[in-house]
Amino acid sequence: MHDIRFIRENPDAFDAALKRRKLTPMASEILEADSNRRSLQAKIQEMQSRRNQTSKEIGALKAKGGDANALIAEVNEIKANMPALENEEAKLADKLDTWLLELPNILDASVPDGDDETQNELIRTIGDLPQFSFTPKDHVALGEGLGQMDFALGAKLAGARFVVLSGQLARLERALATFMLDTHTTEFGYVETLPPALVNSQTMTGTGQLPKFAEDLYRTDDKWLIPTAEVPLTNIVADEIINGAALPLRMTAYTQCFRSEAGSAGRDTRGMIRQHQFSKVEMVSIVHPDQSTEELDRMTSCAEAILQKLELPYRVLKLCSGDTGFSAQQTYDLEVWLPGQDEGRGMYREISSCSNCGPFQARRMKARFRDAETGDTRFLHTLNGSGLAVGRTLIAVLENGQQENGSILLPRALHGYMGTDRLVAKA
Numbered sequence: 001m002h003d004i005r006f007i008r009e010n011p012d013a014f015d016a017a018l019k020r021r022k023l024t025p026m027a028s029e030i031l032e033a034d035s036n037r038r039s040l041q042a043k044i045q046e047m048q049s050r051r052n053q054t055s056k057e058i059g060a061l062k063a064k065g066g067d068a069n070a071l072i073a074e075v076n077e078i079k080a081n082m083p084a085l086e087n088e089e090a091k092l093a094d095k096l097d098t099w100l101l102e103l104p105n106i107l108d109a110s111v112p113d114g115d116d117e118t119q120n121e122l123i124r125t126i127g128d129l130p131q132f133s134f135t136p137k138d139h140v141a142l143g144e145g146l147g148q149m150d151f152a153l154g155a156k157l158a159g160a161r162f163v164v165l166s167g168q169l170a171r172l173e174r175a176l177a178t179f180m181l182d183t184h185t186t187e188f189g190y191v192e193t194l195p196p197a198l199v200n201s202q203t204m205t206g207t208g209q210l211p212k213f214a215e216d217l218y219r220t221d222d223k224w225l226i227p228t229a230e231v232p233l234t235n236i237v238a239d240e241i242i243n244g245a246a247l248p249l250r251m252t253a254y255t256q257c258f259r260s261e262a263g264s265a266g267r268d269t270r271g272m273i274r275q276h277q278f279s280k281v282e283m284v285s286i287v288h289p290d291q292s293t294e295e296l297d298r299m300t301s302c303a304e305a306i307l308q309k310l311e312l313p314y315r316v317l318k319l320c321s322g323d324t325g326f327s328a329q330q331t332y333d334l335e336v337w338l339p340g341q342d343e344g345r346g347m348y349r350e351i352s353s354c355s356n357c358g359p360f361q362a363r364r365m366k367a368r369f370r371d372a373e374t375g376d377t378r379f380l381h382t383l384n385g386s387g388l389a390v391g392r393t394l395i396a397v398l399e400n401g402q403q404e405n406g407s408i409l410l411p412r413a414l415h416g417y418m419g420t421d422r423l424v425a426k427a
Helices: 004-009 011-020 027-063 069-102 139-146 151-157 167-186 201-206 230-237 289-309 360-365 390-401 412-418
Strands: 121-126 218-220 223-225 241-243 249-258 277-287 314-318 330-338 347-356 368-370 377-379 381-389
Touching: 004 011, 004 027, 011 027, 027 069, 121 289, 139 167, 139 390, 167 249, 167 277, 167 289, 167 381, 167 390, 167 412, 201 223, 201 230, 201 360, 230 249, 230 277, 230 360, 230 381, 277 289, 277 390, 289 314, 289 330, 289 347, 289 381, 314 347, 330 390, 347 390, 360 381, 381 390
Parallel strands: 241 368
Antiparallel strands: 121 314, 218 223, 249 277, 277 381, 314 330, 330 347, 347 381, 368 377
8 A cells, every 4th residue: 555645745756656557647637636535634624623613512502591493404504514525525535545445565576677577687596407318298198107196077166276185196286385384493593384375355456456456366255365474464464563673573474265266367277377366374474664674685585595595496577577476576586497397398387476575565554663772663664475375386396306217206305305315106
């Protein structure tokens, strides 16, 4: 959510920020509505004050036996006129709130300009790409070859874009999540948290999913299925004033996530790349404003550490202005190498996004901290990142570890979790 005071004081900068998001200038329209609203508020306040003063004068005049009819008529006129003004003020308030809630975050100055993902900035590439003496298969062929990945059964039970894993693949999903949580909690100081997978509308609004992205979500009665654990974890500090000395707060969670993929018709329809239900280990940091840039680098390195421990080649991209998400000031994407994609030619695919949202979400949530030195309250900065998307990590383990006979060699980091060094077809 945007600060109306910033727009009042920096209208040109605000319009320039919208332009970077490929949006039309809105500062003048917003400020006109804001000015009209403030004028109405002042008029309503003046009328309320006059009504109260006149009511006192009526009582005093009556006590002296005087004629208060003129004053009574004035009070009645004020009472008759106020509802229309209050209704007009409320409409302007709703209009302003809608704008401030539905416009995306202001991008950090370091974010490169660009139209879409093709113009993201490559930061670094880590790991050697695997070499095969055969044409590598994708995860669908590998999983079905193992007899442990069943998309037909998923479709029977739930419809398209669902899957049933069994045997070693089901265990691999669980092992990957446990490995990620163990790493983030024991090595990086994140507190493991188990939040609800159903949240209310206020919680969805707090992190920016509502009102703009309602069509991408699943709703059940008056609750929403979470698209990511970022939603409940970040909202833990909603409507709170945190002691500044307690910062930073770092949390991690493994949850099922749910997305309707309303805007992805025809994209990634094969396999587990883009499903309606998927699992993810999420990282969330709540920090002092002066720490958020450094925290983004730290969070990204934590996600990278998982890929490095799993011996998976990947690259880090800084998203351009046209590809940065609604709530983010800046984002780093990690893309893992999947050798079985593109008919065995291989390609990098996103496996984590780490974002600094600055005070954007905190302002929506009214999440603040009290400065230990000055005693002042300020909005917190919030960050979130995948650490990692578990299903896509499973895909990467399968495709990078595949052998010509259809078995899968597992990374050393998973041997203890899996009780074996490889996956083999069911007997």
